[in-house]
Amino acid sequence: MTIRRYTRTGAFAAATLLAGLTIGAAPATATAEGGECAEVREKVDRLEGRITPNACAFMKRQIAFGEAPSVQTYLDIFDEEASLWEAGGKPQRGHEVIGASIGNSLRLVPDLRYRGTNVVADGAVMMFGQQNTVTLKGQKVSYPQIARNVLGDDGKTIQARRYYDRYELFRVLPESQRPRPLFAGIADPAGPGPRGAAPDRFHAQEIPARLAAWNSGDAGALAARTGNAKLAGPGLNRSLTTQVGKTAYLHRLFENADVEFKAGQVAFGRTTTYIEWHGTMTTPDATGIPFGMVERIGPKGEWELSFDTLPVIADGEEIRGLFKALAS
DSSP: OOOOOOOOOHHHHHHHHHHHOOOOOSOOOGGGGSSTTHHHHTTEEEEEEEOOHHHHHHHHHHHHHHHSOOHHHHHTTEEEEEEEEOTTSOOEESHHHHHHHHHHHHHHOTTOEEEEEEEEEETTEEEEEEEEEEEETTEEEEEEEEEEEEEOTTSOEEEEEEEOOGGGGGGGSOGGGSOOOTTTTOOOOSSOOOOOOOOOOOOGGGHHHHHHHHHHTOHHHHHHTTTTOOEEOTTOSSOBOSHHHHHHHHHHHHHHOEEEEEEEEEEEOSSOEEEEEEEEEEOSSOSOEEEEEEEEEOTTSOEEEEOOOHHHHOOHHHHHHHHHHHHO
16 A cells, blocks of 8 residues: 655744744753762763753652662652653553553563663753663563653653554564564665765754654655764664665655654753654554654764554554463
8 A cells, every 4th residue: 555645845844843842952061961960870871961950850760660660669750640651552641540551561571670771851851761671471572762751840750751662572472473573674785885974963953854854754864964873773683874774764664654743852962862753643554543753863973763663563453462462
């Protein structure tokens, strides 16, 4: 099936974006990242940004849950009326609903643990990169996640989204029981690719054009700014370094999903920027599927995408069947 794509004009995309865009402050300087929240710095790989007291309070709670997961340590992260969007689901609201959800998750993976990886605090906006480890079917599974949070004055999360690829959980099942991975066969061509210039630091002014590129499926424009920097993302066994490999990866996504994004939160650190897109997608089988992703542009321009491939390749009934197989 060919998915029809509706391309916005540049002017309309910019007007739509600027009406609803939420971004953090300008990139923090090195002096703004001195010793604040030192106890957190010891427990994450990299911490950057505008670290306010509420950001520090949040990170302590986030780390506490990763070290000793329970329903209570999870709810300690959230305001009583918080909303939470998880990959593949509808937004949850309030402690009762969020608590029931995490309780179900911990029954499936009671040994869940994680460590903070690349974390950027931009005042009330938190992008908490983490590497999760769980045991499923007797096998250890490790996968990355971005916990995106908007904080209240007390450091409690008032609105959150989680970005990770649920397909990684099902790799413990026999190949015959799971869908073919979305990015099967995607790799750089053999031999060294042409070297390009390292990309410049990401600037907020780029967001309108980048939003338009995602919504029009312009793989070339999205990959062009990366130069010789690596691309990491769901379904890749190793990072892609060539423009051929990067555009092939994006083309595979756009062949299967027509995205309709809005701009979300942006967090600037000293060397790292996180950009969130959220909205819906259309697949050959369904429309209006909740979908989103986070881009991370790192210290050397490296590019990382975080999103869930599962709803692109499986419908609701198939996904429920996969979870039943996982729990059996």
